Amino acid sequence: MFESAEIGHQVDKRTYDKALPAMREALLEAQYELVRTQNCQVIIIVSGIDGGGRRESVHRLNEWLDPRHVETHGMGAPSDEEQDRPPMWRFWRALPPRGKIGIFQGSWYSLPILDRVFGRARKIELEEAMTRNVQFEKMLSDEGALIIKFWFHLSKPFQESRLKALEKDPRTRWRVTERDWEHFKRYDKFRKASGLAIQLSSTAQAPWYIVEGSDPHYRELMLGKILLEALSMRLKAKHSPSHSISALPNLPKLDQQDILRSLKLDQAMEKAEYEKKLEHWQGRLNVLTRHPNFEKISVVSVFEGNDAAGKGGAIRRITAALDARSYSVIPIAAPTDEEKSRPYLWRFWRHMPRRGRFAIFDRSWYGRVLVERVEGFCTEYDWLRAYNEINDFESQLTSHNMVVLKFWLSISKDEQLARFKAREKTSFKQFKITADDWRNRERWDEYEEAVCDMLDRTSTEKVPWTLVPANNKYAARIQVLQTLCETLESALKHYKRPAKQFS
């Protein structure tokens, strides 16, 4: 969930100063149109980690907007009036009327997440709370409200150095309290609980905007731009979106950074080192499949990546270590007639392996949010809902003691060109390069955006994506094998009988 907000997004002061006046003017204009047309009510949730910029963002919004039409709610501990009523009462009474903007610092997300972090609630209770939040927001949205949810994030190393820096400086020391360190100790728990909360409550009607909070210029421009674009889209929409998908903007791009570009693609590894390591990890993998617990689990691994990134080669290095009866490789191309006439996940469900087996997907269900999205084979509504459907699908697998791994093999545009040309030159490799590959290459940027969205929306605690720099095939294959072995090892070691499940 948070990977894209841990790569050091930045905007320099000059760019910020240049962009700000126009943005503020446009925001005010949009706000006045909102007031004039009474088009909808706007609900802004400002959440995130300590020090991520929640308080500053609320100040900024009040500075930028006409405060006469803004209602800010800092929701702390409930009053006795509030405790007398059901928990949602305080939020209901604070709902803004049409034409106004309500800012919630502290919302219907705060307590469920904190209760989980501090061990006062079980996972199922957090999940239940998120189901209720989704229903609540669906109702608000059906009633015409525009809901914009911001999550300001800081990486763990950044958070630590931030606290230390504040503490070192006598002028800011007072700002670091014991509570801050107390919270920092729970960083991982907080990241896990809030990641799950965000995953479960990021809907097409009310998605979360996860914004890296370390650089104030970046953070503030993101805040303003997202709000501005969301407002403009809504004001332009002819009729209330009601039960259709509300038009909401994608995460704006303010710098040249994204999670793919932040990867170092050229890893060093020579053939001799590769062959030694290959033998080591293949041997280890084979031993793992003879672990007594292996008959109680199964393994699903997914390979996605740029064309010519070396998916097939990596897969063959895995299967070489396995008993032929224990795996199947499922290459995913265009769906068959049988498959087309059923819901799109059916073609993947049918290949789910039995206990003690591997299923290795060469491309996968992620086609829905990659090629189908980019090529327009399905509607925006279809690929937007697919993120949640896929997360739900994979969580059904992991709850059933299936080990799910997802690899994204990443090569540079230049490296791809070189490989395409090499394929064309080698007669026995020509079948691997088609007109489609060249066509896809022309849409490189669109695919990159789709891949980044996919990583953000489907890299979950239980089933994270493994990003594999693949300009060097050797290094890529070893990383894949090693990740597979280590994940498997941990699953075998921590094997527990699956929780009771309903069908």
Added chain:
Amino acid sequence: MFESAEIGHQVDKRTYDKALPAMREALLEAQYELVRTQNCQVIIIVSGIDGGGRRESVHRLNEWLDPRHVETHGMGAPSDEEQDRPPMWRFWRALPPRGKIGIFQGSWYSLPILDRVFGRARKIELEEAMTRNVQFEKMLSDEGALIIKFWFHLSKPFQESRLKALEKDPRTRWRVTERDWEHFKRYDKFRKASGLAIQLSSTAQAPWYIVEGSDPHYRELMLGKILLEALSMRLKAKHSPSHSISALPNLPKLDQQDILRSLKLDQAMEKAEYEKKLEHWQGRLNVLTRHPNFEKISVVSVFEGNDAAGKGGAIRRITAALDARSYSVIPIAAPTDEEKSRPYLWRFWRHMPRRGRFAIFDRSWYGRVLVERVEGFCTEYDWLRAYNEINDFESQLTSHNMVVLKFWLSISKDEQLARFKAREKTSFKQFKITADDWRNRERWDEYEEAVCDMLDRTSTEKVPWTLVPANNKYAARIQVLQTLCETLESALKHYKRPAKQFS
């Protein structure tokens, strides 16, 4: 949930024999159009209580339809192949392709409900399973599937006499096993668990059809008619409904019975008896408000009913017994500007009482599914989603130790006419009768349908509707007071601190 399926619906053999041939012909025609157009896949779930007619219904469908395009799945215990995969795998593999009809006897509802009935699962687990089912069906429906869910119900007395009758007859004795009596012992638990499951999984995209199963003629015609109408509506729809609401039929009317008509409206009670009872119950109510636990709960009571049914009079008999500081009566008329500019439940949330207080609503949030539906003040989508929103709202109240009571005061059309005329004649009552009242009266049948749907969809285990025959005002008032006292008494006696709640 089940009230409308416990009133002895019947269709006589002649009517049945007359209706059957045309229905079968139309069903076959619709099926062939489905096959020809490959418009969608049809998923029929056949569920319900033992003896309610599940097996017979599946047979009937296979008899009526061309079996070459029907796939019937009797889902029993999972095979070892199935146990190796996540629980939903067996249902995925059984999904019919477009153009076919898949019948599921035993579905993704069976285990969650049975696990709850036999104490193997907690309530929250049943709720979680229903959330998953709703997501699963939403996905199927978004993918174009038509989902029709039948629940065949029998009342407890009917079930008991059915089993006894079978046992008595030597020719049928073999049909009653110990398992049947074992299940009958759990009738109440089953009714409760399945009621909750149905409430949580009745969505606009895939509502449950609850059919009284005692009379085979009625049951079979309902089965055929609902299927036929759902198919016809879908085949007529120009484009796939995708994320809009699928057009699905209302419950057909096959006899002249409905839950309102099954009420005996003329209760006998003379003035003397009334005055005695009134004093008794008012006294008791007053004593209850001084119970030590009363400061820990609050009471919300809702009065709905036909125009001139005596809501105001009943309310005054309650408030007369209360300390003026402890209650407020909230008459609901047209919303104010303030209220109109917020989601519709806001105007009710704002009146939720503190601990130790009563809020008495003279008309209520049910306006959404009554007047707003009938008069077209909101769209079909809006009032369809309101059932779940209201159930969710009320369950938030009860989870917070608020006692919620809902009264429907029912008078006959003749009695209403008499009262209208009387009001017109009495000068100090003329304000109570307006042109609106006469207009509403002209739509009596439409209101009746809306009321029956409301009772079916929002009478829940925790917050049932109390139907009050009100042709005799005395009897009606006493029934209201007595119900209030007894409900309150039980709540005070069984008071538990509210479970931990989020946000």
